[in-house]
Amino acid sequence: MNYKNICADPCPIARCLAFLGDTWSLLILRDAHIGLTRFDQFRKSLGIAPTILTRRLATLTEEGMLEKRLYSERPPREEYVLTAAGRDFLPVLVMIGAWGHQYRGEGPLVRIQDVETGEDIKPVAIDAVTGAKIGTRPLRFVLPTGV
Amino acid sequence: MNYKNICADPCPIARCLAFLGDTWSLLILRDAHIGLTRFDQFRKSLGIAPTILTRRLATLTEEGMLEKRLYSERPPREEYVLTAAGRDFLPVLVMIGAWGHQYRGEGPLVRIQDVETGEDIKPVAIDAVTGAKIGTRPLRFVLPTGV
DNA sequence: AAGTGTTACTATCATTTTGAAAGCAATGTT
DNA sequence: AACATTGCTTTCAAAATGATAGTAACACTT
Secondary structure (H helix, E strand, C coil): CCHHHHHHCCCHHHHHHHHHCCCCHHHHHHHHHHCCCCHHHHHHHHCCCHHHHHHHHHHHHHCCCEEEEEEECCCCEEEEEECHHHHCCHHHHHHHHHHHHHHCCCCCCCEEEECCCCCECCEEEEECCCCCECCCCCEEEECCCCC | CCHHHHHHCCCHHHHHHHHHCCCCHHHHHHHHHHCCCCHHHHHHHHCCCHHHHHHHHHHHHHCCCEEEEEEECCCCEEEEEECHHHHCCHHHHHHHHHHHHHHCCCCCCCEEEECCCCCECCEEEEECCCCCECCCCCEEEECCCCC
16 A cells, blocks of 8 residues: 555545654644744754654645745745644644543643633543544444445 | 653653554554454555564554454464553544545545444544533643643 | 465565754844 | 854665565365
């Protein structure tokens, strides 16, 4: 299975992992949600080699998670800001964090707070149709008809 | 940043990506949730090289997402089944799928149905404290005290 | 009993990706 | 004029990945 095959895969999870399935992309998105926008901010935060960072930022931009924005004309400088699609990825990061909190929670841990209440959030994924927590009712993965 | 550093990272997201940040691990977990358990099932489903599959299954087992179970004594044969931690990862996969459905939804797509109602689920991540959808209220990432 | 099939791998080696270090371009600052 | 800042690119070694072939342990069939 190569990149092209994955993109044509009818599974929406596979389509995401086609460009997010690597060591850095999700961490870059995490940092973007924290508020980082600039090349050197990402580089210092992650300790990532600049070659790789260039490539990842380019991919995330092509895939519509980030967009470049000129923040200085002289000298010309660009930063990377989240698009609507990138912002809508937050629930995924939050759910990953919730899992990590439960199963990899030893030692000091970053927490996510609601700014207004000042309390740690308790992320839960539910099915809006039934209102049930995901995982409490049996689910079925359905292939598209005619495949 | 290397593997060890990531594991010691106080961010629960980073701790997950330390062992899930690659092309295959999350796809293997997806297939495990669909019901696959055997080496050749994963291999055929994903088109992954057996060398890599061996390594990924071993890592996922070490990290407590899967466990080996003997399903035949003669000949000795083992399969890989989800642990509680692996099952609790479902919300993450579902949220990734929801994002992919919204932003990579062209063409025929796998859908996730509630078995009892027979309807497609509509996954939403909420904060159980405020009841608000994640992304509708400002959040803050808080470093552990004393760091 | 010999040959064939099944399943879960391992061995080998070429290709691809990653990573570390240094350097560069365009400019502001002193 | 010299140095600092920022967003990269170049170079090359090291590590990961992938394709192909093969193996081990057995069951089943003829």
